[in-house]
Amino acid sequence: MGDKGKTERPKTGLEAGLMVCHECHKVVGIPSDGSSADCPRCASKVHPRKPNSLMHSWALVITSLILLFPANLLPIMKVEYMGAAEYSTIMDGIIYFFKEGSYGIGIIILVASILVPVFKIIGIMMILISIHFRIDSWLEHKTLMFRFIKFIGRWSMLDIFVIALLTALVDFGFLSTIAAAPAAPFFCGVVIATMLAAEVFDTRLIWDFPNDTICHHCHMNSDKK
Amino acid sequence: MKARAVKGVRKNITVCPDCDLLLEVSPPRPGYKITCPRCGCILAAPVKDSVEKTMALSLTGLFLFPPAIFLPLLTLDILGLESTGSIYASAKAMVESGFWFTGIAVFVTSILVPFIKLLLLFLVSLQVRLGRSDASTVFMFKTYSRLDEWGMLEVYMIGILVTIIKLLHMAKIEYDMGFFCFIGLLSATLLSSSFLDENYYWNEIHIQLKKKKASKKQGTLLNKRVLKELKSGG
Numbered sequence: 531m532g533d534k535g536k537t538e539r540p541k542t543g544l545e546a547g548l549m550v551c552h553e554c555h556k557v558v559g560i561p562s563d564g565s566s567a568d569c570p571r572c573a574s575k576v577h578p579r580k581p582n583s584l585m586h587s588w589a590l591v592i593t594s595l596i597l598l599f600p601a602n603l604l605p606i607m608k609v610e611y612m613g614a615a616e617y618s619t620i621m622d623g624i625i626y627f628f629k630e631g632s633y634g635i636g637i638i639i640l641v642a643s644i645l646v647p648v649f650k651i652i653g654i655m656m657i658l659i660s661i662h663f664r665i666d667s668w669l670e671h672k673t674l675m676f677r678f679i680k681f682i683g684r685w686s687m688l689d690i691f692v693i694a695l696l697t698a699l700v701d702f703g704f705l706s707t708i709a710a711a712p713a714a715p716f717f718c719g720v721v722i723a724t725m726l727a728a729e730v731f732d733t734r735l736i737w738d739f740p741n742d743t744i745c746h747h748c749h750m751n752s753d754k755k
Numbered sequence: 756m757k758a759r760a761v762k763g764v765r766k767n768i769t770v771c772p773d774c775d776l777l778l779e780v781s782p783p784r785p786g787y788k789i790t791c792p793r794c795g796c797i798l799a800a801p802v803k804d805s806v807e808k809t810m811a812l813s814l815t816g817l818f819l820f821p822p823a824i825f826l827p828l829l830t831l832d833i834l835g836l837e838s839t840g841s842i843y844a845s846a847k848a849m850v851e852s853g854f855w856f857t858g859i860a861v862f863v864t865s866i867l868v869p870f871i872k873l874l875l876l877f878l879v880s881l882q883v884r885l886g887r888s889d890a891s892t893v894f895m896f897k898t899y900s901r902l903d904e905w906g907m908l909e910v911y912m913i914g915i916l917v918t919i920i921k922l923l924h925m926a927k928i929e930y931d932m933g934f935f936c937f938i939g940l941l942s943a944t945l946l947s948s949s950f951l952d953e954n955y956y957w958n959e960i961h962i963q964l965k966k967k968k969a970s971k972k973q974g975t976l977l978n979k980r981v982l983k984e985l986k987s988g989g
Contacts (some may be wrong), residue, residue, distance in 0.1 A: 546768075548777065635921075680904075684907050687907050690860065691915075692917045694861045695840055705836065725905075
């Protein structure tokens with residue numbers, strides 16, 4: 531790094547020897563060996579960065595990517611009418627709504643059960659890859675995108691709730707019943723895995739500049755002069 | 756209000772939990788938010804009378820909880836055949852039809868977590884209000900923040916609306932007591948978490964814990980002095 535081109539940038543907590551508790555946001559000093567400390571306020575372990583955050587996020591994102599296929603390809607709902615069973619996938623349900631002319635509800639389900647999970651997985655992967663290749667642009671946008679991913683995470687459960695409620699409501703014996711079909715647990719798995727992937731990810735990793743002297747794996751500042 | 760980035764080390768130092776920026780934050784006024792100038796993370800959002808409001812709303816939520824969950828939401832009428840469904844029944848029906856994993860997920864996200872969240876929030880608020888925080892308060896408040904994301908009542912609400920629209924053309928739908936209680940429960944839950952000022956709670960809990968420790972020390976010191984006096988006297 532040439533000192534000439536170095537623009538002055540604000541100090542981080544890591545440089546000042548401070549870390550923030552992830553549970554209660556209290557500022558705690560980083561111990562001299564750079565490891566974790568107990569939060570004096572809420573007694574939880576405080577780390578400078580969440581340990582193994584990238585690895586855990588990758589594992590969970592890949593899990594959800596695998597689960598995404600059975601969740602979308604297998605039927606998710608079974609409708610029995612006069613003894614004849616009819617299975618439908620998530621996409622079938624959406625097409626049904628569009629054919630019926632209820633575009634609003636069709637779009638809600640399309641967004642909540644197909645676009646949101648796919649966007650979540652792609653988004654988290656993009657952020658993880660950009661950290662691996664130490665791309666230090668679009669930092670604000672990446673943080674915003676992550677926040678958005680975290681916010682929309684729970685809304686994918688919508689379809690599961692609808693099916694659960696339909697199962698309870700539409701129970702007319704021989705005339706008509708509705709039940710879940712094999713894709714439902716996979717779909718739940720996708721939602722849970724993506725929510726956990728966002729949970730274990732440490733957003734501060736986005737901001738750890740590539741020209742910093744921070745170890746990429748253990749997030750220790752190796753700058754010893 | 757935006758926090759200021761700092762160069763030297765001064766008072767009121769905080770670190771942004773999202774981007775690790777070192778910041779100087781002056782205590783904000785109620786109604787104002789302090790955001791990180793770099794990543795936009797909300798650092799503090801004080802609420803006036805946060806404890807009282809949160810306590811009142813979480814208690815309201817707890818009262819509305821049983822009817823909202825167990826009373827039927829809707830009555831379906833197809834050619835004179837009637838059928839009702841509650842939130843509890845939806846989770847139960849899921850488990851009974853063989854999808855235990857999905858059923859448990861529905862039970863946890865729409866019944867168990869929302870209930871625990873309201874209960875914990877009420878207990879923590881009560882203890883903070885009475886000035887009786889102890890180790891259990893810390894544990895409960897930590898659990899509350901951890902569970903926050905996993906309560907999905909508002910998603911369930913949209914689910915109910917989608918269900919209604921789905922069934923509208925093939926059955927007559929009547930709204931039952933459970934439906935209105937659920938709307939109340941949802942409002943109480945959403946408002947209680949929006950009135951919650953986590954920074955204030957944590958500070959208050961910390962101060963109360965410190966006071967307790969100090970008074971305990973004083974107590975033991977006093978006891979020792981009394982013992983000494985007794986010994987020397989006897």
